[in-house]
Amino acid sequence: MVQVSSATSQLRPLSDPGQGRKTLHHLGADDRSSTRVRIVDAALACMARQGLGKTTVDDIARQATFSRATVYRTFPGGKDAIVAAVTETEVARLFSSLAVVMGEATDLEDVLVAGMVEAARRLGGHAALAYLLAHEPGVILPRLTFADMDRILFAAGDFAAPFFARWLSPDQAARAAEWAVRIVFAYMADPAPDTDLADPADTRALVRTFVLPGILALRASTDDAPGPTPIRSIRPGSPTNTTKGAVQ
Amino acid sequence: MPDVRERLLQATYDCVARWGLAKTTVEDAAREAGVSRATVYRYFPGGRDELVSAVVGWEFARFFLRLYDEVHDADTLEEVMERGLVFAHNAILEHEVLQRILQTEPEILLPRLTVEANETHKLVAAFLSPYLVRHGMAEGTDLDAAADFLARMVLSYIESPGRWDLNDPAQVARLVRAELLAGIR
Numbered sequence: 001m002v003q004v005s006s007a008t009s010q011l012r013p014l015s016d017p018g019q020g021r022k023t024l025h026h027l028g029a030d031d032r033s034s035t036r037v038r039i040v041d042a043a044l045a046c047m048a049r050q051g052l053g054k055t056t057v058d059d060i061a062r063q064a065t066f067s068r069a070t071v072y073r074t075f076p077g078g079k080d081a082i083v084a085a086v087t088e089t090e091v092a093r094l095f096s097s098l099a100v101v102m103g104e105a106t107d108l109e110d111v112l113v114a115g116m117v118e119a120a121r122r123l124g125g126h127a128a129l130a131y132l133l134a135h136e137p138g139v140i141l142p143r144l145t146f147a148d149m150d151r152i153l154f155a156a157g158d159f160a161a162p163f164f165a166r167w168l169s170p171d172q173a174a175r176a177a178e179w180a181v182r183i184v185f186a187y188m189a190d191p192a193p194d195t196d197l198a199d200p201a202d203t204r205a206l207v208r209t210f211v212l213p214g215i216l217a218l219r220a221s222t223d224d225a226p227g228p229t230p231i232r233s234i235r236p237g238s239p240t241n242t243t244k245g246a247v248q
Numbered sequence: 249m250p251d252v253r254e255r256l257l258q259a260t261y262d263c264v265a266r267w268g269l270a271k272t273t274v275e276d277a278a279r280e281a282g283v284s285r286a287t288v289y290r291y292f293p294g295g296r297d298e299l300v301s302a303v304v305g306w307e308f309a310r311f312f313l314r315l316y317d318e319v320h321d322a323d324t325l326e327e328v329m330e331r332g333l334v335f336a337h338n339a340i341l342e343h344e345v346l347q348r349i350l351q352t353e354p355e356i357l358l359p360r361l362t363v364e365a366n367e368t369h370k371l372v373a374a375f376l377s378p379y380l381v382r383h384g385m386a387e388g389t390d391l392d393a394a395a396d397f398l399a400r401m402v403l404s405y406i407e408s409p410g411r412w413d414l415n416d417p418a419q420v421a422r423l424v425r426a427e428l429l430a431g432i433r
Contacts, residue, residue, distance in 0.1 A: 137362060138355030145358055146350060146407055153410035178410050179427050186400040189362065190369055210397050210431035217430035221422045 035074050038064045040089045043082050048127035051136045052083070086128075094122050095159050102163040108215070111163050112180055112207045113200060119184045120197035149185070156181040168219060176215050183211070253291050256281050257306045260299050265345045269300055269356045304360050307346075308368070311339060312375065325383035325433065328376075329402070329424040330417075336406040337414045372399035385432050394432045401428055 042064035046055040057079050061071045075081040101114040123129060132140035142148060160177030161170060168176055183206070187197050197203050259281035263272040274296050278288045292298040318335040322328040340346060349357050361368075373395040380394055405412065405423070413419050 137359035141358035141362055142354040145354075145362075149408035150410055153408060157411060175411055175427075182401070182404050182408075182410065186404050190400065192396065192400075206397075209393070213430040214427045217426035218422070221426055 035066070035070065036085065037089070039066065039071055039074055039082060040086050042066075043086050044090075044128045047086070048131050051131055052139050053136060055079070057082070090126070091155075094119070097122060098160070099163075102160070105163075108164065108167045109204070109207060109212060112176075112211060113204050115160060115163070116180050116184055116197055116203050116207070117200050119181070120188065120203070123184065123188050124198050144185070144189070152185075153178045153181055168215070169222065172215075172218050172222060175218060179211070179214070252281075252283065252287065256283070256288060256291055256299070257303055260303045261307060261345075264300075264303060264349075269349060269353050272296070272300070274299065300356075301360055304357070311336075312371070314339065316375075325379055325429065326421070326424055328379045328383070329428055330420050333402065333405060333424070334414055334417075334420055336402075337409060340406060369396070369399045369403055372402055375399075376402075380432070389432055398428060398432065 039060060043055065043060045045063050046059045050059075057071055058068060060079075060082060061068045064071070071082075072078065075085065077084075098115055098118050101118045102111050105111040105114045129140070144152070157174045157178030160180065161173040164173035164176050167173075184197060187195060195202050195206060197206070256277060260272065260277040263276045263280055267276070274285055274288050277299060278285045281288075288299070289295060292302060315332060315336055319328045319332045322331055346357075373392075376398055377391060377395045380391060380398075385391070385394060405414070412423050414423075
């Protein structure tokens with residue numbers, strides 16, 4: 001089980017194909033880590049072009065303009081270790097961009113919309129992920145379904161929960177955050193013709209229609225202390241009535 | 249012989265249960281069903297690949313029939329969702345063949361489940377729509393939008409429930425009333 005205790009604590013990779021790397025390396029902090037980042041970025045470029053199966057350590061070294069020896073010195077575990085580092089790095093990058101946009105939002109609706117739009121854009125615009133989904137689904141889908149998706153949901157819920165803490169108790173916040181992540185993946189795996197979560201207007205409509213009433217009900221359904229701030233801090237003149245059918 | 253196709257699918261399923269997806273051949277399915285290879289190709293011109301895809305779809309359809317049996321006489325939409333979630337999630341966990349293949353051959357099964365995922369969520373939406381109509385939605389709710397959203401969510405929860413313990417009736421009741429129906433009812 002992946003545990004991330006707060007938005008800024010160490011992150012674990014979503015999946016760990018046996019290489020046992022558990023810590024997040026601070027990007028660009030010294031020569032060794034910038035070598036790591038160059039190799040990771042080279043691996044991403046190779047994967048976006050030719051997928052995972054065909055990418056070799058030689059390809060990655062050439063792309064990074066390093067020698068094989070440098071790559072193996074940085075990643076003694078070879079290709080598997082590089083792939084683990086790619087996952088870890090991309091998750092860290094996604095989380096840090098999410099932290100920026102969600103941290104800037106000032107009401108619950110905006111936190112949800114900002115996080116979901118950013119996640120949908122980053123995942124939808126990720127060239128290596130897109131290549132794998134299109135051409136090597138057998139490689140990527142096991143990481144994004146069933147128990148592996150549960151792991152992603154736990155990690156993402158733990159990561160995002162603090163951003164909801166002003167409005168929700170820790171348990172409610174974790175469930176709400178996990179729900180938002182679930183929605184992003186559900187629409188990514190199976191795009192809807194008239195709902196594009198990378199589009200803020202579409203996401204806002206979805207959040208107002210289905211998500212905010214649900215969070216209100218989630219908050220009403222437990223007796224653990226709710227946050228002090230009213231949940232519906234919708235901007236003045238908001239056209240949508242989010243209280244529709246709120247709580248049974 | 250209208251039941252040859254059905255017999256072939258059952259035979260293929262039995263072979264897959266025994267040997268897995270990769271090792272099941274047209275010959276195996278023909279032998280198991282007691283028909284010739286030519287007969288298999290008459291029903292499944294695409295051979296092994298088509299047979300394997302068809303058996304995944306066939307098992308899916310059987311699953312939906314069982315799900316329908318489970319929920320069709322529920323009195324409220326909440327009860328439909330509660331019973332359906334618990335049944336579907338446990339059916340997945342207790343499905344020995346599915347679980348074994350998820351362990352041993354996920355790379356073969358999952359692309360087939362996902363390629364057909366679009367159809368799956370439409371199937372679930374179509375399944376849920378009459379219940380939304382019958383049990384009522386809040387004024388102004390768009391039936392198609394509600395059914396589409398609900399279908400995506402239901403599929404997500406039964407596959408990966410995350411923090412929700414679907415064996416705890418209190419949690420299921422809370423999940424259904426908050427994350428599934430609050431925006432619809």
